[in-house]
Amino acid sequence: MSTTAIQPVPSGRRLKRFMADRPLIPLIILLVILVVVLQILRPGIVNERWLANTVKFAIPLAILAGCQTMTMLTGGIDLSVGTVATMSAFIMATQVVNHDPAVAILIALVPAVLIGLVNGIGVGVFRVHPLIMTLGTSLIGTGCLQVYQRTVIASGAKIPPFLAWLGTGLTYGVPNALLLFVPIAVLIVFTLNRTGFGRLLYAVGDNEGAARLSGVRYWQVITALYVISSVLAGITGLLYIGLIKAPSLSLAEPLVLPSVAAAVIGGTSIFGGRGGYTGTIIGALILTVLTTLLTILQMPEGARRILFGLIVLFVTAAYLRIIEDR
Amino acid sequence: MTTNPLLDATGVVKTYGAVVALRNASLSVLPGEVHALMGANGAGKSTLVKILTGAIRADAGHIRIRGEARDVRSPADARRAGLLPVYQEPSLIPDLDVASNLRLTDTPVEPFRAWVRELGIPDLDIRETARDIPLAVLRVLDLARALAVEPDVLLLDEMTAALPANLAEKVLEVVRRQGDSGRSVIFISHRFVEISALCDRATVLRDGETVGVVDIEPGVEERIVEMMLGARIEKTRMAARMASQAASPGDSRPRLGVANLRVGTKLNDVSFDLANGEVAGVVALEGQGQDELFAALAGSIRPSGGTIEVDGKPVKFAHPADAIRAGIAYVPGDRTEALTMQRSVRENIALPFSAALRNWGPINMAQERSRVVSAIERLQIDTRAQREVQRLSGGNQQKVTIARWIAAEAQTILCFDPTRGIDVGTKQEIYKLLRELADQGKSVLFYTSELEEVQRVCDRVIVIFGGRVVDVFPVELADEPALMRAAYGLPRGAKEDVGILADIHSTPVAKP
Numbered sequence: 001m002s003t004t005a006i007q008p009v010p011s012g013r014r015l016k017r018f019m020a021d022r023p024l025i026p027l028i029i030l031l032v033i034l035v036v037v038l039q040i041l042r043p044g045i046v047n048e049r050w051l052a053n054t055v056k057f058a059i060p061l062a063i064l065a066g067c068q069t070m071t072m073l074t075g076g077i078d079l080s081v082g083t084v085a086t087m088s089a090f091i092m093a094t095q096v097v098n099h100d101p102a103v104a105i106l107i108a109l110v111p112a113v114l115i116g117l118v119n120g121i122g123v124g125v126f127r128v129h130p131l132i133m134t135l136g137t138s139l140i141g142t143g144c145l146q147v148y149q150r151t152v153i154a155s156g157a158k159i160p161p162f163l164a165w166l167g168t169g170l171t172y173g174v175p176n177a178l179l180l181f182v183p184i185a186v187l188i189v190f191t192l193n194r195t196g197f198g199r200l201l202y203a204v205g206d207n208e209g210a211a212r213l214s215g216v217r218y219w220q221v222i223t224a225l226y227v228i229s230s231v232l233a234g235i236t237g238l239l240y241i242g243l244i245k246a247p248s249l250s251l252a253e254p255l256v257l258p259s260v261a262a263a264v265i266g267g268t269s270i271f272g273g274r275g276g277y278t279g280t281i282i283g284a285l286i287l288t289v290l291t292t293l294l295t296i297l298q299m300p301e302g303a304r305r306i307l308f309g310l311i312v313l314f315v316t317a318a319y320l321r322i323i324e325d326r
Numbered sequence: 327m328t329t330n331p332l333l334d335a336t337g338v339v340k341t342y343g344a345v346v347a348l349r350n351a352s353l354s355v356l357p358g359e360v361h362a363l364m365g366a367n368g369a370g371k372s373t374l375v376k377i378l379t380g381a382i383r384a385d386a387g388h389i390r391i392r393g394e395a396r397d398v399r400s401p402a403d404a405r406r407a408g409l410l411p412v413y414q415e416p417s418l419i420p421d422l423d424v425a426s427n428l429r430l431t432d433t434p435v436e437p438f439r440a441w442v443r444e445l446g447i448p449d450l451d452i453r454e455t456a457r458d459i460p461l462a463v464l465r466v467l468d469l470a471r472a473l474a475v476e477p478d479v480l481l482l483d484e485m486t487a488a489l490p491a492n493l494a495e496k497v498l499e500v501v502r503r504q505g506d507s508g509r510s511v512i513f514i515s516h517r518f519v520e521i522s523a524l525c526d527r528a529t530v531l532r533d534g535e536t537v538g539v540v541d542i543e544p545g546v547e548e549r550i551v552e553m554m555l556g557a558r559i560e561k562t563r564m565a566a567r568m569a570s571q572a573a574s575p576g577d578s579r580p581r582l583g584v585a586n587l588r589v590g591t592k593l594n595d596v597s598f599d600l601a602n603g604e605v606a607g608v609v610a611l612e613g614q615g616q617d618e619l620f621a622a623l624a625g626s627i628r629p630s631g632g633t634i635e636v637d638g639k640p641v642k643f644a645h646p647a648d649a650i651r652a653g654i655a656y657v658p659g660d661r662t663e664a665l666t667m668q669r670s671v672r673e674n675i676a677l678p679f680s681a682a683l684r685n686w687g688p689i690n691m692a693q694e695r696s697r698v699v700s701a702i703e704r705l706q707i708d709t710r711a712q713r714e715v716q717r718l719s720g721g722n723q724q725k726v727t728i729a730r731w732i733a734a735e736a737q738t739i740l741c742f743d744p745t746r747g748i749d750v751g752t753k754q755e756i757y758k759l760l761r762e763l764a765d766q767g768k769s770v771l772f773y774t775s776e777l778e779e780v781q782r783v784c785d786r787v788i789v790i791f792g793g794r795v796v797d798v799f800p801v802e803l804a805d806e807p808a809l810m811r812a813a814y815g816l817p818r819g820a821k822e823d824v825g826i827l828a829d830i831h832s833t834p835v836a837k838p
Binding site: 190203206207211217273274 | 343626645646650656658662663665669673676678681685689691730
């Protein structure tokens with residue numbers, strides 16, 4: 001009975017099935033195509049320095065997209081990551097003036113944990129829609145940060161040298177930021193695939209009722225998830241300020257929607273239950289390369305954004321067609 | 327028989343990834359006939375139906391309707407061509423009221439109402455939200471909605487599977503009349519009684535291929551079963567269990583003790599015990615409180631009164647997790663309630679392992695694998711399509727829902743109609759499994775809508791009517807007529823026949 005399933009299939013279908021089984025391959029192909037296009041448009045641009053730069057800028061995006069991936073797996077979304085990253089960056093930069101950097105970082109991560117906790121309880125216990133919940137806490141966080149800014153306006157801000165080293169530095173041509181990113185990425189991938197918590201994220205997003213019948217307590221999973229997401233966003237803020245080196249009240253905000261896009265391009269379903277982090281990392285790289293590509297085209301900002309949006313839409317639609325084998 | 331077929335499908339092929347659902351299916355339906363489509367689980371019946379009705383597209387094959395080649399690309403196309411399905415699962419949108427659901431499909435209201443009354447539901451309020459209507463009634467509404475537009479070919483997929491006997495009877499009667507009026511019906515069912523009562527011919531599928539078309543005549547069951555299974559099989563019939571075989575509970579303390587349990591207005595004052603090593607059947611007509619009983623025992627809803635004791639200790643369940651910790655697992659009747667459809671067989675079976683907070687850490691993959699594999703082997707789950715549970719056949723999905731609790735080593739399993747809409751072979755396997763579990767000292771509470779299952783599986787039968795336990799039978803007294811009487815709330819000694827029984831067992835079937 002089981003041997004009867006093997007049957008010759010047309011090569012087109014076989015290719016499609018191959019892609020469906022390995023959803024990363026079409027993404028990697030797309031990434032390579034983008035890099036090749038870039039090289040053709042501006043011969044010589046793709047060199048070691050460009051590579052390091054691309055990776056450096058892709059990393060904060062990729063971590064925030066990791067937050068989105070995990071929340072999207074449960075059918076949620078975390079729009080507060082931008083605010084959380086900005087807050088932790090800004091608070092760290094201002095606190096480090098008076099405190100030891102380690103203490104400043106700890107202080108900076110407190111609001112991250114708090115916002116994550118509020119998000120988690122709101123979504124998990126009170127069943128507020130994640131979109132509204134995280135948008136709400138994001139606005140509250142931004143407001144608090146503005147109030148906080150008045151209190152520290154006199155003391156100024158600085159960036160600890162080791163964060164600048166981590167954010168922008170290279171060792172033998174390899175960005176130091178990878179020292180932070182690689183463990184985080186490995187941890188996320190491991191969590192999603194090999195831990196009970198990761199399994200529950202998928203299960204809750206796929207069928208909350210079934211998870212409940214299996215004894216899963218939704219609020220526990222969701223609360224833990226949003227706290228983790230927020231803490232990751234806080235860490236991203238610290239890294240990002242080392243890269244940008246200019247604290248502001250909207251530092252990481254521009255990364256929020258691209259982080260959602262990176263997760264979606266990477267094949268994670270916004271309806272939950274489907275996806276993974278490796279795709280998201282490539283999604284973040286694709287978006288970063290695309291941004292450079294559009295920048296060197298020297299188009300007006302408006303046209304660039306239109307093109308960016310169109311390409312994201314097109315890529316996502318095409319990708320879903322490739323990997324969904326119906 | 328020189329009439330041209332109303333519907334003629336040939337060489338239909340459909341694959342899902344590596345899994346071939348249909349390799350060469352054909353189906354030819356004549357005007358005015360009720361045509362049975364048969365096959366074991368996973369033979370491709372549902373896939374063929376979905377292709378005919380435009381819900382999914384075939385990879386190859388021809389479909390002719392009244393001799394005309396048609397490319398049915400969507401359910402709307404199929405409707406226009408006069409082909410209307412009633413699927414296994416209710417299709418009304420749960421959040422809309424019945425009237426809005428009708429408007430969605432442009433169904434005329436008056437004929438719909440007439441059909442609903444005809445089908446045995448006199449007092450339907452069409453402003454009621456579909457979500458609040460019981461499953462059995464929803465299925466009847468699906469049928470009425472299809473009948474109201476007078477389709478040329480009506481496709482019924484396991485229509486009677488979840489229906490209580492009184493509604494099922496009405497449905498069968500209506501289906502029979504469709505055939506008489508020159509319309510055709512494609513009828514999918516696992517119940518030979520229905521097939522032989524209704525159908526003129528049957529097409530048999532096996533492994534995605536049409537292996538035969540037979541006229542329904544007395545004694546044809548054997549041939550059909552043979553074709554479905556592909557080899558001649560001994561007709562094995564599990565003899566009715568006798569009291570001597572029934573488990574003799576060794577210790578006096580029951581595994582599960584329920585006393586004066588109440589849930590809202592649906593369940594009043596229910597008391598019974600469930601011993602270790604016992605399979606207790608629950609028999610009830612649709613909506614007599616059995617859903618609430620199971621939900622309360624599973625921790626899904628809180629009872630409004632009464633007590634539940636596990637191994638002699640009183641318990642209060644606030645969440646299914648509490649019930650699971652007490653060793654009580656619930657297998658719901660609707661597979662889609664229990665499975666994460668996009669995940670693998672393995673993850674579905676292993677899901678309860680990770681549920682508790684202390685098990686959130688790294689998974690011991692080797693250990694998990696061995697537990698999952700042994701459960702898969704024990705239930706003989708066909709794992710060709712194991713990457714996504716949604717690609718499994720219904721019977722295999724059902725096995726996964728049970729395998730989960732075998733792997734989790736639950737002490738007590740609450741099975742709510744686990745054999746609904748699955749094939750004979752799988753049913754037998756499930757009966758056997760439930761008995762084996764009982765022999766290992768586990769206890770099973772088993773609600774079934776198919777009375778014949780009771781004698782094959784249970785040691786004892788609890789009959790519920792109107793939210794109360796009206797009778798408890800030892801298995802040797804629990805034949806179908808006795809159960810049916812009790813389920814209708816009649817006392818055990820009563821002599822008069824209940825109408826439905828007379829119909830099922832003694833009326834010779836009128837056939838053209």
